[in-house]
Amino acid sequence: MLKTILRHGCRLRSVVNMRLSAPLCNNIHTLTPSNVQANGQIWPHVFVSRRTRMLDQFVKDAGQMRTPPPLTPRDIESRVLRICNEYDKIQEANKNKITLETHFMNDLGLDSLDHVEIIVALENEFGFEIPDADYDKLYTVGNVVDYLIKKMNVTDRPKTTVSSAPDPRYDDHHH
């Protein structure tokens, strides 16, 4: 609702923030005659369209803050790798070489206490509790990613959302 008001409002009101210098005003007269509105004012079409685009982008960004983008498996994988890299017990040499096949205990030399710490960090990141019975399954990075995908029901293609907005740019969020 707010975005429709903004969208229509910025087209009707004059652009008061834009200060046009005198030579620029003279040059605008040379633009296409479609710039001239009914009341004779020269409406600098190029400035208006840029400001509209900026406002539309702001509205779109604000709307996207309400619903986060849907998760993809690659997204989960990158977050898991980032958390593993941030863990301070891992040696510097191994830091950026963590792949899906690295085993926490065999390859990185961590012990079960470090494993618990990593899982607690993952719980904080993804926001849900991992029960103790599942710790045995989570000894490699690949297993962790698969477990998270299964738990969060992440599919490859994000579901298409139904919205009432006629503009396909605003289909990412709902009112």
Add this chain to the structure above:
Amino acid sequence: MTNNLTRSRVLQLYKRLIKLSHTWQAVDHPAKTAEERLYIRNETRSLFRKNKHVENANELEEHIREGEARVELACHYKNPYPRLVNLPTYSLPPSHNRIRYKSEYEVEDMSRPIYLKSYEIKEETSDNEEPSKT
């Protein structure tokens, strides 16, 4: 022999402490929240690693009790630091000038509370140095 039950108890205790270190709020000195969180995290890490090789079942049980006691005390008094205790009555501090008999060691072990179990008293090496607790 660490069977799976004690192992899972230890790991649950560790997990509880790590989560405590993330959500700890210092009540007495609010400016020291970060410092106390760091203290909790480092204490759990160092003490758990120091006692990692304990094999005796009774000792293990007592160490688990120690961890749980410290967690409960910290949550109740809102103070993560352990309350240190003095020597028991009618006993002298260890020094290199004096022979300590076995009974004296036993009395001292019995008098120390459970939550200070992992802490050691270093013997004095000279008269000028004070005994330090690690």
